[in-house]
Amino acid sequence: xxDRRTPVKAAALLAPLLVSVLALHAxxxxxxxGLGRALGNWQYPQRDHAMFQIRVPRRSDDVDRFTAQAxxxxxxEAVKLHGRDLKxxxxxxxxxxxxxxxxTDVRRYRWTAAEPLVNGNEGxxxxxxxxxxxxxxxxxxxxxxxxxxxxxxxxxxxxxAGAAGWSPWxxxxxxxxxxxxxxxxxxxxxxxxxxxxxxxxxxxxxxFQGIHASAYSRGAKLLVAFLQETRREDxxxxxxxxxxxxxxxDTFKNPAHESDRKALESDWVKWLQDQK
Numbered sequence: 017x018x019d020r021r022t023p024v025k026a027a028a029l030l031a032p033l034l035v036s037v038l039a040l041h042a043x044x045x046x047x048x049x050g051l052g053r054a055l056g057n058w059q060y061p062q063r064d065h066a067m068f069q070i071r072v073p074r075r076s077d078d079v080d081r082f083t084a085q086a087x088x089x090x091x092x093e094a095v096k097l098h099g100r101d102l103k104x105x106x107x108x109x110x111x112x113x114x115x116x117x118x119x120t121d122v123r124r125y126r127w128t129a130a131e132p133l134v135n136g137n138e139g140x141x142x143x144x145x146x147x148x149x150x151x152x153x154x155x156x157x158x159x160x161x162x163x164x165x166x167x168x169x170x171x172x173x174x175x176x177a178g179a180a181g182w183s184p185w186x187x188x189x190x191x192x193x194x195x196x197x198x199x200x201x202x203x204x205x206x207x208x209x210x211x212x213x214x215x216x217x218x219x220x221x222x223x224f225q226g227i228h229a230s231a232y233s234r235g236a237k238l239l240v241a242f243l244q245e246t247r248r249e250d251x252x253x254x255x256x257x258x259x260x261x262x263x264x265x266d267t268f269k270n271p272a273h274e275s276d277r278k279a280l281e282s283d284w285v286k287w288l289q290d291q292k
Contacts, residue, residue, distance in 0.1 A: 037063075039203050060114060060125070067106070070113045079115060079156070086162040087113065094194050102190065103259055104173045110148040112170055115161070118154050132225075139164030141171035143180065147171065170194035178259050184224050185216045185236040186258065192237025199241045202234050203291040213284045214277075217269045227274045242287050243268070 045281045060071035065084030072079040091106050098104050114127060120128040129142035129149065137160035148168040152161055168192045170180070179187045190236035192202070209231065211219070216235050243251040254267045271277050 020076070052149050059120075066114050067110050069110050070115070072115045073117045073120075076115070076117075081156060082162070083113060083115060086165050087169055090166045091173070094170070094173055098194060102193070102255070104177050104178070104194070107172065107176065109146065111169075112145065113165075114147060114149050116149060116151045122149075137161060137164050139168040141168045141175065143175050145171075145282065146172075153180065166195055167191060178261065181261060182258050183264065184215070184221050185232075185239060188224055188233050188236035189238075189240030193240055193244075197237050197241075199238055199291045202241075203288060210288070211237070212267075213239065213281050232290060233257050238291070239284075242284055246283055246287060 022075050023199055059074055061074060063070050063072075063080045065080065066088060068084055068087050070080045072083070072135050094104055095106050095210070114130070116122065116127075116130065118132065118136055122128060122133075127147075127149065129147065130151070130192040133140060133149055136151055137157060139148065139150035141148050148165065150161055150164045150168065164174055170185075173194065174182075174187060179190070210234055211223075211228075216232065216239050219232055219236075223229070224236075240251075250267050257263075257265050268280065271280070
């Protein structure tokens, strides 16, 4: 005759073992994270330059110095040229900067925000970690790295100005403004056909990350330049409203009259043709 108490006894005996296994698993995950950070700290030692905490691969001679110089010059230039009209300010809290070598597996160091960086000389800004990441080529291309740093730094300044709540076209377009992108140069870059004004104004964040990301990025930068040149007062009103966290005005996306929308599209096409 089977003892009905056997399962209960087995459960009582196994419960402490199960708790111990779960505890070890949690401790192991914590240890793994700590080990990853420790490896990152050793392989990418931190060097502080004013507001920038820069990590570059060990034995990367002078990379942190030119990185710091490029970032400091960019911030000073952006604040001087656009501090008043775009309301950008120098960072008041430190910004981390990590320059990755081409072979680094970012998951190993718990830098998962940098996983999208597959190609060399690409950069991004991670607002959650307040960190700029740039992936370098095997043979350092300083000019291209500086360009990636400037673009990521522009995103950091705009995020501090409130860009988290902006439409994607505005954020991307203002990056171009801070970078000093020239419309004629943007117009001449290779890539797929530029989106229409309506497509840009209604674009989702995913449109700036997919296979048409380059076209949408160029289009947004050109759109901001176009609006600032041809509809300066309307753009200033729109930008001030969204920067202050007010509801997005219908100035461009949903104009009061259909004739205004058609005029916007028509003027956009003509303006693009003049950018040579």
